[in-house]
Amino acid sequence: MTTLATPQVATRVPQPRTVPLATLLAHEWRLLVRDRLLHVAASCFIVVVVLALAAGVRWSRAQQATVDRLRRADADQLVAWQRALDTIPADAPPPEAFARDPRSAFHVGARVGRVAGLDQPPLGVLAVGQSDLQPSYYKVTTGPRQAMLMNDEIENPVALLTGRLDLTFVIVALLPLLIGALSYGMLAGEREDGTLALVASQPVTLRRVLLAKVAVRAAIVLAVAIGLVAIGLVVAGAPLAAPGVATVAATWLLTVLVYAAFWFAIALLVAVLVRGAAAGALTLATVWLLSVIVVPVLVNVVAQARHPAPSRTALIAESRAAAAAANARADTLLRKFLFDHPEMRAGASVASGKDFVTRSLTVQFEVDTAMAPSLAAFDARLRAQQALVDRARLASPSLLAQGVLESLAGTDGDRWRRFRDSTIAYHRRWRDAIMAQAVRGEPLTAAMLGALPTFAFGEAPADAVLPRVGGALAVLVVLAVLAWSGALVAIGRVRAA
Amino acid sequence: MLATIVRKEFTEMLRDGRVRLAAVALLALLAGALLHGRAQTRALVAERAAAQAATRADWLAQPAKNPHSAAHYGIYAFKPRATLATLDDGVDPYVGVLTWLEAHKRNEFAYRPAQDATGAQRAGALTAAVTLQLLVPLLIVLLAAGAFATEREHGTLRQLLALGVRARTLGAGKAFGVAAALGVVLVPATVLGVAAIVGLGGDTAHDLPRAGMMVVGYLLYFAAWLGVVLAISARARTARVALAGALGLWMLTTVLAPRLVTELARALRPTPSAAAFTAAIRSDLEQGFDGHAGQAEAMEAFRRRVLAQYRVDSVSQLPVSFAGLELEEGERIGNLVYDRHHARLWDRFAAQERVRTASAVVAPVLAMRALSMGLSGTDVAHHRAFAEAAEGYRRTLVTAMNADMTRNARGTDFDYKADRSLWGTVGAFDYDGPSLGATLTEHAGALAILGAWAVGGVLLLTGAVARLRP
Amino acid sequence: MLEAAALSKSFGDHVALHPLTLRVAPGEILCLLGANGAGKTTTINLFLDFIPRSGGRALVDGLDVAAEPLETKRRLAYIPEQVQLYRTLTGVENLDYFQRLSGRPPLDRAALLALCDRVGLPAGAADRRVSTYSKGMRQKVGIAIAIAKEARALLLDEPTSGLDPQASNEFSALLAVLRDDGVAILMATHDLFRARETGTHIAIMKHGRMVDRFAAADIGHADLERLYLDHMRN
Numbered sequence A: 001m002t003t004l005a006t007p008q009v010a011t012r013v014p015q016p017r018t019v020p021l022a023t024l025l026a027h028e029w030r031l032l033v034r035d036r037l038l039h040v041a042a043s044c045f046i047v048v049v050v051l052a053l054a055a056g057v058r059w060s061r062a063q064q065a066t067v068d069r070l071r072r073a074d075a076d077q078l079v080a081w082q083r084a085l086d087t088i089p090a091d092a093p094p095p096e097a098f099a100r101d102p103r104s105a106f107h108v109g110a111r112v113g114r115v116a117g118l119d120q121p122p123l124g125v126l127a128v129g130q131s132d133l134q135p136s137y138y139k140v141t142t143g144p145r146q147a148m149l150m151n152d153e154i155e156n157p158v159a160l161l162t163g164r165l166d167l168t169f170v171i172v173a174l175l176p177l178l179i180g181a182l183s184y185g186m187l188a189g190e191r192e193d194g195t196l197a198l199v200a201s202q203p204v205t206l207r208r209v210l211l212a213k214v215a216v217r218a219a220i221v222l223a224v225a226i227g228l229v230a231i232g233l234v235v236a237g238a239p240l241a242a243p244g245v246a247t248v249a250a251t252w253l254l255t256v257l258v259y260a261a262f263w264f265a266i267a268l269l270v271a272v273l274v275r276g277a278a279a280g281a282l283t284l285a286t287v288w289l290l291s292v293i294v295v296p297v298l299v300n301v302v303a304q305a306r307h308p309a310p311s312r313t314a315l316i317a318e319s320r321a322a323a324a325a326a327n328a329r330a331d332t333l334l335r336k337f338l339f340d341h342p343e344m345r346a347g348a349s350v351a352s353g354k355d356f357v358t359r360s361l362t363v364q365f366e367v368d369t370a371m372a373p374s375l376a377a378f379d380a381r382l383r384a385q386q387a388l389v390d391r392a393r394l395a396s397p398s399l400l401a402q403g404v405l406e407s408l409a410g411t412d413g414d415r416w417r418r419f420r421d422s423t424i425a426y427h428r429r430w431r432d433a434i435m436a437q438a439v440r441g442e443p444l445t446a447a448m449l450g451a452l453p454t455f456a457f458g459e460a461p462a463d464a465v466l467p468r469v470g471g472a473l474a475v476l477v478v479l480a481v482l483a484w485s486g487a488l489v490a491i492g493r494v495r496a497a
Numbered sequence B: 001m002l003a004t005i006v007r008k009e010f011t012e013m014l015r016d017g018r019v020r021l022a023a024v025a026l027l028a029l030l031a032g033a034l035l036h037g038r039a040q041t042r043a044l045v046a047e048r049a050a051a052q053a054a055t056r057a058d059w060l061a062q063p064a065k066n067p068h069s070a071a072h073y074g075i076y077a078f079k080p081r082a083t084l085a086t087l088d089d090g091v092d093p094y095v096g097v098l099t100w101l102e103a104h105k106r107n108e109f110a111y112r113p114a115q116d117a118t119g120a121q122r123a124g125a126l127t128a129a130v131t132l133q134l135l136v137p138l139l140i141v142l143l144a145a146g147a148f149a150t151e152r153e154h155g156t157l158r159q160l161l162a163l164g165v166r167a168r169t170l171g172a173g174k175a176f177g178v179a180a181a182l183g184v185v186l187v188p189a190t191v192l193g194v195a196a197i198v199g200l201g202g203d204t205a206h207d208l209p210r211a212g213m214m215v216v217g218y219l220l221y222f223a224a225w226l227g228v229v230l231a232i233s234a235r236a237r238t239a240r241v242a243l244a245g246a247l248g249l250w251m252l253t254t255v256l257a258p259r260l261v262t263e264l265a266r267a268l269r270p271t272p273s274a275a276a277f278t279a280a281i282r283s284d285l286e287q288g289f290d291g292h293a294g295q296a297e298a299m300e301a302f303r304r305r306v307l308a309q310y311r312v313d314s315v316s317q318l319p320v321s322f323a324g325l326e327l328e329e330g331e332r333i334g335n336l337v338y339d340r341h342h343a344r345l346w347d348r349f350a351a352q353e354r355v356r357t358a359s360a361v362v363a364p365v366l367a368m369r370a371l372s373m374g375l376s377g378t379d380v381a382h383h384r385a386f387a388e389a390a391e392g393y394r395r396t397l398v399t400a401m402n403a404d405m406t407r408n409a410r411g412t413d414f415d416y417k418a419d420r421s422l423w424g425t426v427g428a429f430d431y432d433g434p435s436l437g438a439t440l441t442e443h444a445g446a447l448a449i450l451g452a453w454a455v456g457g458v459l460l461l462t463g464a465v466a467r468l469r470p
Numbered sequence C: 001m002l003e004a005a006a007l008s009k010s011f012g013d014h015v016a017l018h019p020l021t022l023r024v025a026p027g028e029i030l031c032l033l034g035a036n037g038a039g040k041t042t043t044i045n046l047f048l049d050f051i052p053r054s055g056g057r058a059l060v061d062g063l064d065v066a067a068e069p070l071e072t073k074r075r076l077a078y079i080p081e082q083v084q085l086y087r088t089l090t091g092v093e094n095l096d097y098f099q100r101l102s103g104r105p106p107l108d109r110a111a112l113l114a115l116c117d118r119v120g121l122p123a124g125a126a127d128r129r130v131s132t133y134s135k136g137m138r139q140k141v142g143i144a145i146a147i148a149k150e151a152r153a154l155l156l157d158e159p160t161s162g163l164d165p166q167a168s169n170e171f172s173a174l175l176a177v178l179r180d181d182g183v184a185i186l187m188a189t190h191d192l193f194r195a196r197e198t199g200t201h202i203a204i205m206k207h208g209r210m211v212d213r214f215a216a217a218d219i220g221h222a223d224l225e226r227l228y229l230d231h232m233r234n
């Protein structure tokens, strides 16, 4: 009986200075594994990550399939036309202006037109972002620009209101919840259960014990959030081998890491500063609520109040007035157009302005020109609003992370705006080309059809996005570092009692 | 006894600094949401009314011209802002604000306000409805999660039960105590809300009954939450277990479930792409559908039919303008196609809604949201009603133009110019939304599920209290 | 060896412990007696550096507990009034964990089971989860943890609270063995009988002051009770 309890007062047994970290980690791991909460929370989270990834893949593929189908239809149409044109004898009578005839510039250019499509970004599966609100294709005809841009993708508005279950939502909104669920009782739970007293009576600092707790939780959370997503990207067939894509994907995961680090620091701060597990859970829930819901909503309200989106209804009234004015001046406009484009005057049998097609094209041209300043001013207002929100993102780490994650995924709207701008440019080229044909009044030939402008989106290199998110990511890193510094300072002051 | 318990619970809660802070913050948010909503309603009502008047004036101011040109000139329909959208703007930011009504074509609604907003919009709007649906349950969790569990942890529950206090009385006392504390926030909020609505000077006979039904709906919703959270508290070993459970339930059912269910609805009842939708319409128009002939063939058959009807050999011998008749026939065939496809699309949305409403069995917020949007006049059904009304008006207008042409453009067809007085013969577009009865029928499922949740919450609570252990 | 030198503690205005000086030498058991709220737990908490002291010093083996919290804890073992363990772990797993935390070489399973058996944990209980334990069973695991640490000083806060008489008796015997091995033991207790039986010295505390201190051998049981009550009355 005395074998175990014979302290040798005289000879000091050399003892290890500190408890091996492995002991603490193994113990913490065992506690978590035996905890039903971990099983529930982690398995929910894993299921949601898989579902979100699947939803992202589904969405991305469906979008791409639609654009591909439209492009194929365009290509097929062109081939069919060219084949038809080959069979029409050169001396056949010219088509009527409105005929469904590939020789008619009106039919080809105004009625059928071409599709301008946006390919899915390589990492689009990571975030639906704004891509459910922003159409990924436009039908380009000689019609007014505004009419072209009015065409939206169909979606149940309730789905738009609810938002999508994509990985970015899972990371931004749910990951902090998982971290909170695993961490809220880290310290206070042990204090309330009474085990903390026994732990604290041992030669180990609470700082070390707490850091071990965080380390085990972080390992679990990151294995799920980063490991699972990385595996998912490979399984989903994201083109990681394409130049720059792997770097962007790695930055995406790095952002997740930084964001998770921030929330672990908050969890640690709350564990140290808030007595009582229930109070800690409430505090964490409040911080989450502020960061994920309340602050973004308030930012939105402030942005709307400071830079209200100009009225679309007013814009409509304005464009109607412009159309009326242009209509009234149609003949003058057409004459001016021919004066400006002497090369077209030669074959212009329609210079009288009687030809409806030419006339209406001229009028539309004028409307677009007249509306350009208003539309530019409109876009400028929206950009000012966006700039305000970009600054206000600092108020919420969640908004900040969401912005970075969506930018990296390519669905934040920036890439879309470039697509829209190149569609507008293409619309202009298309209209000019068709207009030239219509004014000349010659029937289109297969060669002319082949020479009509085609749409090409000048896709930026995949990693061109990195400098754009650099600032926000740096701010996120600074926030995480600050939170960790605070937590590490506070952690020194914890007491067992 | 009951009164004593209620008073003690109430006092205890009001003395808790956290509760006071949360209540003040919530009240401030609610007031802010109401002010914001009211300002928006003011601005939008004025803007849309002005735009509607302007487009009507444009229509009337047309010079003498061919009626078909006038039909092509067309008119815009602007979606009116419902007064109750002040409380819940529902899908309004996500549906187009206007549609162009013109000859031949049923246009989609254009300009979703959310497209002109920043990405921050997607985090949610600041409306009274969102505050009530998301944050009040959270306040209930704060107030009620500890109700039994804290007393159990501190051992006072043991003492109370030893004193012979009946568990049922205790349960009722706690429930009413929390309800009284909630009332401190909700009663002023309701007064503010009613004042905001009445102050907007809309049609109060239309708005107030709906607002009253909304109050009923929200009371059911809160009762459900109160019952469930108290039941969790009555079963939990410690306050922190109760709180974690209740918070977890909140997160799962109000944060995660709506998105999860929406993905489910999309997967079960996919939404067609706009490209596929318009292609299907074009194909039906050109190639015909369901035994209807394609356009060219149908118009040729129509010509023969007309000639036979008037017993003449050529259209030039007709006593009316054949162009007018042809245009109207074109409209008729077009409308069949548009009706078919739009009805299919709306039904698809309705089917998605049914998936969402059915899921309210596990996530009551879905039923509450649907009911709240419906009563506010900002749900998909209201949008559909407006879209159908606008389309009906388009048909009235185009048919009137075609009829005038048929009557008066014999021989001149498209060179005929109608007198300016023709424009005024078509009345202004006037729209009345669905009745309260129709809205309640539409959302009967949601209302039933909310009621079931409220009853279920109370049953859960009585069950948990009946087996109350110290 | 435990030593308090003018050790004091205040909570705000309230003085929980007036400057206290005491010494527990190796092989001594000092039993702290005193009414509820007299300052016994406070004294023990100060030796554990669980709460910051307001004045004076607490030394373990000559080391200041505030200056060297870890080194002093290596020499201490502690049994709280309510031993609380990880509910999802078994008794042996708890014992193993705390043994590892104490910085001593880990024990093998046989040794851990032997310890459980030695403190009187019912056979078979050692491998059950602690959530199924009674209060006394948890207390016994707490005692096993303290013994396994082979500490030079023991801080006991009503360690036998909730133990059945037999277990209580065996615990006293165990303390006697440790005392004979040269361990310094400070024990807060309300059990006058055991204090006199096991303790080498007895101290009486009242309102945060040590009002009396004497050797246990010098007093009979009846005298001790009278003395204690006298102190409490005036």
Ligand SMILES: Nc1ncnc2c1ncn2[C@@H]1O[C@H](COP(=O)(O)OP(=O)(O)OP(=O)(O)O)[C@@H](O)[C@H]1O
Residues within 6 Å of the ligand: C011, C014, C015, C016, C034, C035, C036, C037, C038, C039, C040, C041, C042, C043
């Ligand atoms: N955290 C604290 N804050 C304020 N006062 C405290 C705190 N802890 C203890 N006290 C006060 O210090 C005094 C001594 O308390 P202590 O716990 O040491 O008594 P005790 O002798 O162990 O009593 P018991 O026999 O009931 O265990 C009491 O008056 C108590 O109210």
Ligand SMILES: [Mg+2]
Residues within 6 Å of the ligand: C040, C041, C042, C157
């Ligand atoms: Mg005590």
